[in-house]
Amino acid sequence: MAPLEKYSRNDVKNHNDSNSTWLIIENKVYDVTTFLNEHPGGEETILEEAGKDATEAFISAGHSSEAREMLRKYEIGELIDSEKTKKGTRIPNIFGTGRIVSQVIFVALTVGVFIAIRMYHSSRN
CATH class of the missing domain: 1.10.287 (Helix Hairpins)
Structure with missing residues (x-):
């Protein structure tokens, strides 16, 4: 398996609308543009977090293991090492x-x- 593409937070920030919607969740980068119309909570929910680190919002929403599994098909890379958030530094729910x-x-x-x-x-x- 090829190594994941590396992106900076600035790279992700530029993909913040319905034409190109990227999210960071637990240091991985996802292009969820094609998923917007399928999201059960509506596309607005995702667009609020577009171009940002959506980890806390994703966790707080209480997504199922099926939703986490579904997310994998939208993974396009990960954050560059210097910009990764250390696990356990988020405010727990x-x-x-x-x-x-x-x-x-x-x-x-x-x-x-x-x-x-x-x-x-x-x-x-």
């Missing part, structure tokens, strides 16, 4: 769920803490 569910949980916890503080202060008066 502590809830292990999609982005929207994580945001709902965060808001619920925030509201819960706010209510607890208000109740504590009102009980002291």
Whole structure:
């Protein structure tokens, strides 16, 4: 198997629209232009991340193993070594769920803490 083509983040940045849509996911570069119309979440979801490192968005969306397998056919290369992100440096998704569910949980916890503080202060008066 031939070595993967090497790209810089700047190379990827230039492919940020529906005519040429590249993403970085876990240091690999993908050309997902032909997948835009097939994406279950709509092409807008992918275009928001076009030309960028979409690792966190991809992980936060809770993609299945089938989606990860499907992604492999769009792989065109990898980042140059000096621009790779070290594994484990991303902020982990502590809830292990999609982005929207994580945001709902965060808001619920925030509201819960706010209510607890208000109740504590009102009980002291």
